[in-house]
Amino acid sequence: MQIIENRNVKEKLYIEKLKNGLTVMVLPKKDMQKKFVIWSTNYGSIDNKFIIPGEDQITEVPDGVAHFLEHKLFEQENGTNSLDTLTAIGVNANAYTTNDHTAYLFEGIENFYPALDALMDYVQHPYFTDENVEKEKGIIGQEIMMYDDYPEWVVYMNAVKAMYKVNPINIDITGTVETISKIDKNILYKCYNTFYNPSNMIMFICGEFEPEEIIKYVEEHLISDENIGEIKRIYENEPDEIVKPIIKAKMEVSMPMFIIGIKDKIDFGNEDIVKKHMAIEILLNILLGKSSKLYKELYEQMLIKEEFGADYEFSKTYAHVVITGESDSPEEVLKRINEKIEELKKTGINEEEFISSRNMIYGTYVKEYNSISDISKMFISDYFRGINSFDYIENCFTITKEYVEQILKDVFDPNKTVLSIVS
Amino acid sequence: MSYTVEEKKQGIKIHYIQDKKYKTNLITMFITNPLNEQTVTKNALITSILRMGTKNINTQEEINKKLENMYGAEFNCGVEKLGDNQLLKFYIEVLNDEFVPEKKKLLKESLDLLFEIAFNPLVEEDGFKKDYMITEKNSLKQLIESRPNSKDQYAFERCIEHMYKGSSYSIFKYGKVEDLENINEKELYTYYKQMIEEAKIDIYISGDYDLEEIKNIVSNNENMQNLNSREPKYVVGNEQGGSSPKESPDKIEDKMDVTQGKLVIGLNIENGSPEKMYEMAMYNVILGGSATSKLFQNVREKASLAYTARSVYVRQKDTIFIRCGIEIDNYDKAVEIINQQLEDMKNGIITDEEINSSKNTMITSVKTIQDEQDTQITYFIGKELSNEKPDFEAYIDGINSVTKEKIVQVANSIKTNTIYFLTNA
Numbered sequence: 001m002q003i004i005e006n007r008n009v010k011e012k013l014y015i016e017k018l019k020n021g022l023t024v025m026v027l028p029k030k031d032m033q034k035k036f037v038i039w040s041t042n043y044g045s046i047d048n049k050f051i052i053p054g055e056d057q058i059t060e061v062p063d064g065v066a067h068f069l070e071h072k073l074f075e076q077e078n079g080t081n082s083l084d085t086l087t088a089i090g091v092n093a094n095a096y097t098t099n100d101h102t103a104y105l106f107e108g109i110e111n112f113y114p115a116l117d118a119l120m121d122y123v124q125h126p127y128f129t130d131e132n133v134e135k136e137k138g139i140i141g142q143e144i145m146m147y148d149d150y151p152e153w154v155v156y157m158n159a160v161k162a163m164y165k166v167n168p169i170n171i172d173i174t175g176t177v178e179t180i181s182k183i184d185k186n187i188l189y190k191c192y193n194t195f196y197n198p199s200n201m202i203m204f205i206c207g208e209f210e211p212e213e214i215i216k217y218v219e220e221h222l223i224s225d226e227n228i229g230e231i232k233r234i235y236e237n238e239p240d241e242i243v244k245p246i247i248k249a250k251m252e253v254s255m256p257m258f259i260i261g262i263k264d265k266i267d268f269g270n271e272d273i274v275k276k277h278m279a280i281e282i283l284l285n286i287l288l289g290k291s292s293k294l295y296k297e298l299y300e301q302m303l304i305k306e307e308f309g310a311d312y313e314f315s316k317t318y319a320h321v322v323i324t325g326e327s328d329s330p331e332e333v334l335k336r337i338n339e340k341i342e343e344l345k346k347t348g349i350n351e352e353e354f355i356s357s358r359n360m361i362y363g364t365y366v367k368e369y370n371s372i373s374d375i376s377k378m379f380i381s382d383y384f385r386g387i388n389s390f391d392y393i394e395n396c397f398t399i400t401k402e403y404v405e406q407i408l409k410d411v412f413d414p415n416k417t418v419l420s421i422v423s
Numbered sequence: 424m425s426y427t428v429e430e431k432k433q434g435i436k437i438h439y440i441q442d443k444k445y446k447t448n449l450i451t452m453f454i455t456n457p458l459n460e461q462t463v464t465k466n467a468l469i470t471s472i473l474r475m476g477t478k479n480i481n482t483q484e485e486i487n488k489k490l491e492n493m494y495g496a497e498f499n500c501g502v503e504k505l506g507d508n509q510l511l512k513f514y515i516e517v518l519n520d521e522f523v524p525e526k527k528k529l530l531k532e533s534l535d536l537l538f539e540i541a542f543n544p545l546v547e548e549d550g551f552k553k554d555y556m557i558t559e560k561n562s563l564k565q566l567i568e569s570r571p572n573s574k575d576q577y578a579f580e581r582c583i584e585h586m587y588k589g590s591s592y593s594i595f596k597y598g599k600v601e602d603l604e605n606i607n608e609k610e611l612y613t614y615y616k617q618m619i620e621e622a623k624i625d626i627y628i629s630g631d632y633d634l635e636e637i638k639n640i641v642s643n644n645e646n647m648q649n650l651n652s653r654e655p656k657y658v659v660g661n662e663q664g665g666s667s668p669k670e671s672p673d674k675i676e677d678k679m680d681v682t683q684g685k686l687v688i689g690l691n692i693e694n695g696s697p698e699k700m701y702e703m704a705m706y707n708v709i710l711g712g713s714a715t716s717k718l719f720q721n722v723r724e725k726a727s728l729a730y731t732a733r734s735v736y737v738r739q740k741d742t743i744f745i746r747c748g749i750e751i752d753n754y755d756k757a758v759e760i761i762n763q764q765l766e767d768m769k770n771g772i773i774t775d776e777e778i779n780s781s782k783n784t785m786i787t788s789v790k791t792i793q794d795e796q797d798t799q800i801t802y803f804i805g806k807e808l809s810n811e812k813p814d815f816e817a818y819i820d821g822i823n824s825v826t827k828e829k830i831v832q833v834a835n836s837i838k839t840n841t842i843y844f845l846t847n848a
Contacts, residue, residue, distance in 0.1 A: 008522065008524070009446065009522060010522075029444075030444070031442075031443065031444040032444060032794055033790050033791060033793060033794050034791050034794045081724070083714045084714060084715045084720075084780075087713050087714040087715045087780060087783075087784060088715055088776060088779065088780035088783065089780075089783060090780075090782075090783025090784060090786060090787045091787065092787065093714070107791075108787055109787055109790050109791065110783070110786075110787065111783075135727050136727070137727075138727030138728065139723055139724075139727050139729070139730055140730070141750075142683065142728070142729050142730040142731075142748060142749065142750065143730035145682045145683035145748070145750070146683055146730055146731065146748050148682040148683070149574045149681050149682050149683055150573075150574075151572055251680065252571060252679055252680040253569075253571075253572050254565070254568040254569040254570070254571065254572060255565060255568070255569065257572075285491075289487070289491075290483070290484075290487040291484055291487035291488045291490075291491055292484075293484075295484075296482075296483070296484050299483075299558065300554075300558060302558065302561050305562065305565055305566075306562055326565075326569075356488065356491040356492045357491065359491065359492060359494050359495065360490075360491040360492075360494065360495035361495065362494060362495070362524075363493075363494035363495030363496070363518050364495050366446055366494075366518055366522050367446060367447055367495075367516070367518070369446050370445050370446050370447055370795075370796070371794075371795065372794070397524070
């Protein structure tokens with residue numbers, strides 16, 4: 001077993017890779033009443049074209065299968081629903097699907113082991129029938145329509161569509177009413193059998209535990225499964241260029257909402273993504289954070305509302321910056337941001353602003369360690385991007401001003417910038 | 424966890440919540456006023472103005488620089504509605520000094536900053552700064568106007584407005600755009616000075632610290648010392664009422680450009696009282712408070728009509744709201760299934776499994792309150808404004824003592840008041 005200690009946040013991580021390929025991570029948290037388990041497979045909405053180990057032909061499935069599977073796994077052959085089983089014993093169970101992983105989780109205080117049994121049981125026992133698959137289409141249809149009414153979601157998805165030509169993050173995680181109509185039990189079983197192999201999965205456990213004990217318990221409750229080997233995923237080559245610089249949609253909103261997207265290129269495995277991620281966060285704070293001149297100007301001129309923020313999003317197959325806000329003239333906001341970027345490229349970054357922004361970023365990462373659910377979700381999503389979450393805290397103070405200035409030149413390219421507006 | 428309350432002056436309480444398990448300290452201050460039409464917009468505007476600058480730190484930019492240098496301390500303020508009260512809420516979350524790479528006194532700095540922002544504003548000619556009034560009036564106007572952006576929340580609030588027409592609970596927490604034109608910087612500042620002298624103030628300090636040291640810091644803070652004792656006025660529980668049961672429910676519809684219909688049903692609980700809190704809460708959990716609830720099972724799982732189907736219990740107002748997002752054409756079907764669930768509960772169609780499951784859900788949620796600083800503070804202020812002491816053991820005992828008969832009694836005291844539907848044009 002591998003043990004990694006982080007002295008800054010005073011936490012220890014225990015990592016074990018079991019024989020069947022499953023990775024188990026435990027972060028013991030004393031004094032917390034709650035315990036948290038998340039079991040996740042490296043299978044998300046972007047995995048719709050792949051080669052099943054042992055086959056030669058490409059399998060292609062409709063959009064929305066990973067999310068559909070997440071809904072259906074709870075249903076059991078004896079007619080029970082595992083979500084009910086877990087709720088009835090007093091734990092909070094849930095599941096979610098992202099573009100690169102699907103996760104099943106629960107948190108609770110009493111009945112931890114019965115709940116873990118139930119979780120491990122349902123994730124390992126799919127039961128799909130024509131009837132239960134059809135029934136779910138109505139529920140997921142309503143989930144899709146719910147998102148269609150969120151202007152924040154529409155403006156975001158449009159920005160992604162304007163940036164990406166072929167990368168399947170440009171499709172909704174849920175699929176569409178049309179694509180899910182094509183999903184049947186055979187497709188679900190095929191995808192389940194491919195992606196829910198232990199070698200493609202990780203379990204993260206947080207709370208007051210003895211790591212050895214809990215890992216042994218998990219191992220004993222796994223249905224002994226062979227490691228089926230690598231799943232070849234087919235992702236088309238995404239061009240560097242954006243699809244279109246501006247995209248607009250009409251919805252009932254009080255003020256236009258906008259997202260500025262800056263498409264980046266990820267060189268997975270060949271760059272220090274943790275440092276790059278933090279450098280971009282530092283840059284975004286210097287550029288348009290609440291202590292920046294630009295924010296002050298835009299706010300005073302009533303060009304932006306108070307909620308105005310930015311983020312760097314990435315996985316193994318994509319990376320981009322998103323800047324989110326509301327404005328009566330999003331084009332003007334974009335123009336001013338671009339001018340500021342060009343100015344910073346010429347003048348370089350102010351040393352004092354760099355130091356305080358770096359301190360701030362450090363603080364935000366330490367704060368994550370307050371909540372066992374935040375810790376667990378963070379480690380899981382970082383794991384699928386090849387990152388150990390501790391690395392953020394370890395590396396924060398190794399970032400230099402010069403490095404940040406280099407990243408500014410590399411990433412903030414006006415030719416790779418899109419503007420999505422909902423008004 | 425240890426909890427100590429100190430009544431600094433009459434009407435001003437400091438609540439010390441000491442717990443070693445967090446990486447951060449969280450300070451939250453509530454200034455409580457009864458909700459009313461005359462002051463609601465003013466209070467909302469005050470929180471916006473105060474965060475723009477103080478007497479010693481003149482601009483928002485400087486405040487934010489300071490927060491950044493405190494290793495990303497997070498500050499914000501705004502207004503909340505709790506029952507018939509409007510709360511001005513200010514908070515700072517900051518790393519515990521133990522996790523800071525250099526020697527700092529961040530909790531002291533945070534307390535000083537929070538008091539400075541709330542009690543020592545930037546004043547020009549006996550009024551708030553004019554420039555800040557202009558931007559913040561505009562900002563609040565935008566905030567009020569942005570209400571329909573979130574369709575679910577809008578539908579929920581519209582149902583409350585109808586159900587509590589003419590009473591304070593119908594008031595939107597940010598107030599009204601029309602009020603803004605008539606507020607000037609001098610008048611607002613005069614009102615502010617009076618308000619902070621009269622309102623109930625509660626300050627919660629949660630984290631790992633030395634009690635005596637922090638008590639001293641609070642005592643020695645000049646802004647704190649300048650506050651006088653007061654007779655706090657706030658509304659306890661449902662003493663103001665505002666909605667009475669109807670013989671047949673009102674049906675209200677709004678039209679908007681929506682893809683999915685948003686259904687909200689408001690229920691009155693007749694003869695609700697604080698003593699019946701546990702059975703009312705449990706009634707709600709069985710009806711729509713969890714994945715095993717009647718609404719989730721029947722509206723979503725069996726009839727496949729919705730993705731969200733749930734109910735929320737508003738303890739302060741003895742009311743329950745049912746909320747679903749449905750296909751517009753399925754309105755009649757959904758209302759029929761929901762009514763059937765209400766009817767079933769009246770007739771005692773409640774299984775032991777449903778009761779046990781809801782007890783487990785409620786006990787877990789009350790225990791987990793103690794694992795999150797902000798959740799705990801929210802729970803504590805709710806208790807404070809009900810004139811009750813937080814007591815987790817008593818809560819668990821209360822839940823365990825609820826019987827099926829009591830739940831059925833609650834079910835039979837429930838009447839549908841309003842069926843609200845946000846639909847498309």
